[in-house]
Amino acid sequence: MSANLSAILYLVSGVLFILALRGLSSPETSRQGNLFGIIGMVIAVTVTFLSVGNFSSGFIYVLIFLAIGGSIGAFIAYRIPMTAMPELVAGFHSLVGLAAVFVAISAFINPAAFNLGVPGDIKLASLIEMAIGAAVGAITFSGSVIAFLKLQGIMSGAPITFKGQHLLNALLLISIVILTIYLCSTQSSNLFWILIAVSFLIGFLIIIPIGGADMPVVISMLNSYSGWAAAGIGFTLENTALIITGALVGSSGAILSYIMCKGMNRSFFNVILGGFGATDQTSGSQNKEQRPVKSGNADDAAFLMKNASSVIIVPGYGMAVAQAQHALREMVDTLKKNDIKVSYAIHPVAGRMPGHMNVLLAEANVPYDEVFELEEINNDFANADVAFVIGANDVTNPVAKTDPQSPIYGMPVLDVEKCKSVLFVKRSLSPGYAGIDNDLFYKENTLMLFADAKKMTEDITKNL
Amino acid sequence: MEIDPFIFRLSIFILSIFVGYYVVWSVTPSLHTPLMSVTNAISSVIIVGAIIAALSGSDGVVFSSSSVYGFLAIILAAVNIFGGFLVTQRMLAMYKKKKKDK
Numbered sequence: 001m002s003a004n005l006s007a008i009l010y011l012v013s014g015v016l017f018i019l020a021l022r023g024l025s026s027p028e029t030s031r032q033g034n035l036f037g038i039i040g041m042v043i044a045v046t047v048t049f050l051s052v053g054n055f056s057s058g059f060i061y062v063l064i065f066l067a068i069g070g071s072i073g074a075f076i077a078y079r080i081p082m083t084a085m086p087e088l089v090a091g092f093h094s095l096v097g098l099a100a101v102f103v104a105i106s107a108f109i110n111p112a113a114f115n116l117g118v119p120g121d122i123k124l125a126s127l128i129e130m131a132i133g134a135a136v137g138a139i140t141f142s143g144s145v146i147a148f149l150k151l152q153g154i155m156s157g158a159p160i161t162f163k164g165q166h167l168l169n170a171l172l173l174i175s176i177v178i179l180t181i182y183l184c185s186t187q188s189s190n191l192f193w194i195l196i197a198v199s200f201l202i203g204f205l206i207i208i209p210i211g212g213a214d215m216p217v218v219i220s221m222l223n224s225y226s227g228w229a230a231a232g233i234g235f236t237l238e239n240t241a242l243i244i245t246g247a248l249v250g251s252s253g254a255i256l257s258y259i260m261c262k263g264m265n266r267s268f269f270n271v272i273l274g275g276f277g278a279t280d281q282t283s284g285s286q287n288k289e290q291r292p293v294k295s296g297n298a299d300d301a302a303f304l305m306k307n308a309s310s311v312i313i314v315p316g317y318g319m320a321v322a323q324a325q326h327a328l329r330e331m332v333d334t335l336k337k338n339d340i341k342v343s344y345a346i347h348p349v350a351g352r353m354p355g356h357m358n359v360l361l362a363e364a365n366v367p368y369d370e371v372f373e374l375e376e377i378n379n380d381f382a383n384a385d386v387a388f389v390i391g392a393n394d395v396t397n398p399v400a401k402t403d404p405q406s407p408i409y410g411m412p413v414l415d416v417e418k419c420k421s422v423l424f425v426k427r428s429l430s431p432g433y434a435g436i437d438n439d440l441f442y443k444e445n446t447l448m449l450f451a452d453a454k455k456m457t458e459d460i461t462k463n464l
Numbered sequence: 465m466e467i468d469p470f471i472f473r474l475s476i477f478i479l480s481i482f483v484g485y486y487v488v489w490s491v492t493p494s495l496h497t498p499l500m501s502v503t504n505a506i507s508s509v510i511i512v513g514a515i516i517a518a519l520s521g522s523d524g525v526v527f528s529s530s531s532v533y534g535f536l537a538i539i540l541a542a543v544n545i546f547g548g549f550l551v552t553q554r555m556l557a558m559y560k561k562k563k564k565d566k
Contacts, residue, residue: 010512013509014480017506017509018480018483018484018487020502020506021484021487021488021491021499021502021503022487022490024491024492024495024498024499024502025490025491025492026492027492027494027495027556027559027561030495030498030556030559031553031556031557033502034498034502034549034552034553034556037502037505037506037549037552038549040506040509041505041506041508041509041545041549044509044511044512045511045512045515048511048512048515048516049515052515052516052519054519056526057526058518058519058521058526058531059519061518061526061535062515062518062519062535062538065518065535065538065539065542066538066542067542068539068542069538069539069540069541069542069543069544069545069546070542070543070545070546071546072539072542072543072546072547073542073543073544073545073546073547073548073550074546074547074550076543076547076551077546077547077548077549077550077551077554078550078554080551082555082558085497085501085551085555088501088547088551089497089500089501089504092501092504092543092544092547092548093504095508095540095541095543095544096504096507096508096510096540096541096544098537098540099508099510099511099514099537099540099541099544100510102514102517102533102534102536102537102540103510103513103514103517103533103534103537105530105533106513106514106517106520106530106531106533106534106537107513107517107530109529109530109533110517110520110528110529110530110531112520113516113517113519113520113530114513114516114517114520125470219500220500223500223503223504226504226507227503227507229510230507230509230510231477233510233513234473234477235470235473235477236513237512237513237516238469238473239512239513240473240476241509241512242509242510242512242513243473243476243477243480244476244477244480245506245507245509246477246480246507247476247477247478247480247481247483247484248480248483248484248487248488248503248506249484249503249504249506249507250481250484251481251484251485251488252484252488252499252503253500253503255485255488255489256488256496256499256500259493259496346493346494348493353496353497353500354493354496354497354499354500355493355494355495355496355497355498355499355500356497358493358494358495358496358497359497359498359555359558362494362555362558362559362560363558365558365560367560367561368494368559368560368561369561371494373493373494
């Protein structure tokens with residue numbers, strides 16, 4: 001296949017990827033968008049086969065390895081529970097990162113195959129692109145592995161900090177730049193390996209100080225990195241599809257990180273420099289005087305809801321942990337049968353990744369037009385009879401609006417306290433990840449329901 | 465003087481960032497999780513590089529030091545492509561509108 005034709009087809013596949021993202025602007029067009037993405041991928045792979053034009057025994061092996069990877073991927077995709085989506089995405093990011101590293105290594109060992117020169121005399125620009133691709137890929141890989149371990153609960157979600165952490169990270173980043181410069185002048189393969197090793201280390205060090213609830217930002221950030229790594233490799237291979245895709249994914253992840261940071265009213269650097277929970281523990285333990293709370297049982301909750309005319313449900317990460325989304329939907333079905341208006345309010349950072357709650361509700365067959373974002377629904381709390389907070393905490397804390405001393409001051413929160421009554425499902429009175437007390441617990445109109453989210457929801461349904 | 469082809473690629477790159485910026489802002493927040501999984505899937509187009517690397521072995525030698533990395537990258541990228549697109553499909557199939565006939 002001529003180089004021009006394949007370049008045009010790569011461009012086509014890049015455009016299809018753009019359309020794939022464009023489709024996600026509404027659920028109706030999203031499935032079609034996904035199809036565009038698949039077609040784009042098929043074109044890119046086919047064109048690559050045709051332009052390499054090597055259908056020897058190596059080609060058979062490529063197909064075999066493709067089939068192995070593909071079946072593993074398909075198996076995971078069908079088996080994974082929706083609640084484990086953050087882990088899955090983090091895991092997938094690590095694979096993109098590692099694949100980028102492998103491609104860069106291969107190009108470094110055998111540059112002739114990529115038309116980049118000969119070993120020891122690789123074109124300067126290609127070498128820089130390769131080094132960037134490999135470094136960002138390695139950071140993505142090790143960072144995503146840590147994020148995955150934290151989300152899986154294999155590694156503690158608590159931030160791990162130590163003295164001189166930021167200095168160490170800064171030194172390592174500088175050393176990457178120096179290594180790249182030396183690599184370009186000496187073409188030494190040892191330097192290339194050291195560069196990759198240092199990048200792995202950085203990815204690891206950047207993610208360990210970040211706490212569990214900051215994961216939405218981390219996942220988005222790693223999403224972005226995986227894109228930049230792909231773009232770096234795209235420059236090396238002079239491949240338009242990869243360059244376009246890398247840019248798309250890179251900016252997509254960056255925008256999501258921005259949205260997540262805004263949802264927490266924190267700057268990106270504040271999140272990355274880490275240790276939210278660790279630095280603010282003092283303010284949490286100061287006012288530990290016992291304040292009275294009202295607690296109730298499923299019967300009380302059912303009574304309140306039965307007499308309401310509108311109910312707003314505020315789900316959070318606790319709902320995902322308790323797998324309570326199906327039980328919740330059954331409860332809502334019962335409410336609707338009694339002509340009670342029900343809607344769902346989703347905070348941007350509810351859950352462990354962007355859109356996490358929406359997927360879980362969709363899984364439980366909740367129609368997406370009953371689910372609202374913070375800005376859309378926040379004014380409705382004042383007119384609603386009951387707010388049912390299930391598994392959310394900090395995102396409902398009125399302190400964010402009233403107390404400038406509070407670490408979460410300024411964070412946009414759901415105005416749950418404006419409801420006539422608030423039902424708060426929680427296992428205990430323990431503070432959320434931010435380590436601060438939720439004033440909502442002590443309000444006159446709040447009824448605490450101390451139980452597992454799923455069990456409590458089921459009990460309420462029985463009592464309705 | 466001729467323009468270096470690198471400049472063209474850089475132009476594509478920069479313009480794509482802008483395309484990405486506007487396209488992603490128009491994604492509805494409720495689809496942010498599928499957005500992440502689909503971007504994940506499409507960034508695995510890096511498999512293009514993996515295939516070239518895997519087929520780089522000289523005549524008769526399938527597994528050379530450089531092609532082995534290509535084969536490994538093919539497995540990783542393939543997991544991602546199939547896993548990413550299928551899981552996105554699975555998620556998107558769940559997004560339903562309110563049924564009117566009730």
